Amino acid sequence: MSKEYFAVIVGAGPAGAFLAYRLASEGRPVALIDRQSFPRYKPCGGGISAKTAKLLQGSGIDFAPVVQDRVTRVVFTKQCAQPVTVDFDDTVIDMVMRDEFDDLLRRYAQETGAEFYPKCKFQEIVDLSDKVDIKTSQGNFKAKYLVGADGASSMVAKAMGQPVKKRLGFAVECELDSPDTGRFKGMVQLDHGHINEGYGWVFPKRNHLSIGIGSFSPAVRKYREHLDQFLNGLNIPHTPRITRGHIIPTPAQRKVKLHNDRMLLVSDAAGLADPMTGEGIYYALKSADLACHSLLQENLSAYSQAVNGQVLPELRQAKRVARIVYTLPGTIHNLIAKNSSLARMLVEVVYGAENYTNLIKSLLKANLPLGNIK
Numbered sequence: 590m591s592k593e594y595f596a597v598i599v600g601a602g603p604a605g606a607f608l609a610y611r612l613a614s615e616g617r618p619v620a621l622i623d624r625q626s627f628p629r630y631k632p633c634g635g636g637i638s639a640k641t642a643k644l645l646q647g648s649g650i651d652f653a654p655v656v657q658d659r660v661t662r663v664v665f666t667k668q669c670a671q672p673v674t675v676d677f678d679d680t681v682i683d684m685v686m687r688d689e690f691d692d693l694l695r696r697y698a699q700e701t702g703a704e705f706y707p708k709c710k711f712q713e714i715v716d717l718s719d720k721v722d723i724k725t726s727q728g729n730f731k732a733k734y735l736v737g738a739d740g741a742s743s744m745v746a747k748a749m750g751q752p753v754k755k756r757l758g759f760a761v762e763c764e765l766d767s768p769d770t771g772r773f774k775g776m777v778q779l780d781h782g783h784i785n786e787g788y789g790w791v792f793p794k795r796n797h798l799s800i801g802i803g804s805f806s807p808a809v810r811k812y813r814e815h816l817d818q819f820l821n822g823l824n825i826p827h828t829p830r831i832t833r834g835h836i837i838p839t840p841a842q843r844k845v846k847l848h849n850d851r852m853l854l855v856s857d858a859a860g861l862a863d864p865m866t867g868e869g870i871y872y873a874l875k876s877a878d879l880a881c882h883s884l885l886q887e888n889l890s891a892y893s894q895a896v897n898g899q900v901l902p903e904l905r906q907a908k909r910v911a912r913i914v915y916t917l918p919g920t921i922h923n924l925i926a927k928n929s930s931l932a933r934m935l936v937e938v939v940y941g942a943e944n945y946t947n948l949i950k951s952l953l954k955a956n957l958p959l960g961n962i963k
């Protein structure tokens with residue numbers, strides 16, 4: 590490419606496409622490249638929390654056309670039994686399929702002026718002195734700045750030469766057709782007891798169910814067997830269409846450096862998923878928003894500072910909650926069965942009406958047998 594861009598963004602998932610849209614809206618020439626062609630399948634529950642929806646709407650993105658269901662009921666179960674049901678007046682989570690959702694964000698970016706290059710794989714950095722020169726499967730791109738939005742196994746992060754430590758979770762999900770799909774309309778089921786340090790989920794889509802299971806324990810293996818056991822426990826007649834797994838990267842450090850003079854890492858490439866729930870799309874958009882501000886100011890160190898100040902503190906609290914909830918899953922289930930406001934609060938944290946700090950305070954008031962858990 591002879592053209593020189595303000596930024597080349599590698600990866601057209603939610604983080605990359607949202608950042609491309611925001612920078613292009615500010616008149617900056619942007620190239621958005623992805624090794625895949627779009628739309629493309631991504632293993633993901635496709636749960637868009639209300640706090641994520643707010644961020645999108647606040648940026649002028651209407652994702653209603655790709656919403657497949659709106660969730661107002663959350664059911665917690667223990668090995669698919671002892672349901673604890675929490676109902677809400679408003680939508681707490683919108684359900685999307687990531688092929689449609691990511692493609693919608695990609696279209697917003699392109700319609701605002703970003704240039705999209707599908708089937709274009711980032712290979713290496715050629716030069717990083719007075720500008721960025723990168724080699725891709727479609728030739729070289731030159732830009733003032735390079736952004737790694739290329740997901741959990743980011744090649745851009747590796748090329749940057751300053752590895753970001755991540756604590757890795759893993760999750761596997763299947764999309765399945767079932768005559769029971771209608772029973773789950775408007776509700777999600779969150780189940781513990783089929784996997785250590787994690788949970789299983791049933792997310793309703795327009796004509797099918799997304800069912801998955803994930804864990805943050807490095808000791809857990811054989812995810813497909815855990816998923817099969819969960820499916821057996823659910824006792825839903827079904828035909829799986831597709832089953833795929835993927836890493837969930839969460840923070841491993843109190844402070845991170847996610848920039849150099851010409852580069853930034855966002856979202857999964859920076860290890861910014863929630864260590865309690867695995868939610869990543871909110872942090873994809875939030876980190877892209879912070880990256881956009883610092884790129885517009887051409888002050889890249891402000892980005893790492895903003896992530897350290899505005900994102901990591903909440904994710905640290907999420908990790909504390911995870912330690913409690915995943916060490917004492919049965920006790921927590923019995924507690925929320927008796928204490929409906931605590932059950933409600935667990936969901937409120939996800940949709941953004943509450944925060945992890947207040948949730949910890951409430952959990953600590955319950956006199957749990959915490960022992961060494963802090």
Ligand SMILES: Cc1cc2nc3c(=O)[nH]c(=O)nc-3n(C[C@H](O)[C@H](O)[C@H](O)COP(=O)(O)OP(=O)(O)OC[C@H]3O[C@@H](n4cnc5c(N)ncnc54)[C@H](O)[C@@H]3O)c2cc1C
Pocket residue numbers: 599600601602603604605622623624625631632633634635636637638709710711712738739740741743744759760761762801834835836837855856857858862867868869870871873
């Ligand atoms: C099973 C599962 C369920 C999940 N469920 C939810 C959920 O319900 N809600 C939620 O909020 N989060 C969920 N997450 C987390 C969420 O999927 C991720 O956090 C989110 O996709 C991160 O977005 P991203 O833009 O950083 O990366 P991605 O969505 O992974 O996009 C990265 C893009 O980069 C491209 N790419 C990679 N390498 C290159 C390269 N070398 N050159 C060019 N392009 C490249 C890829 O093709 C891809 O399109 C789930 C995760 C898993 C594994």
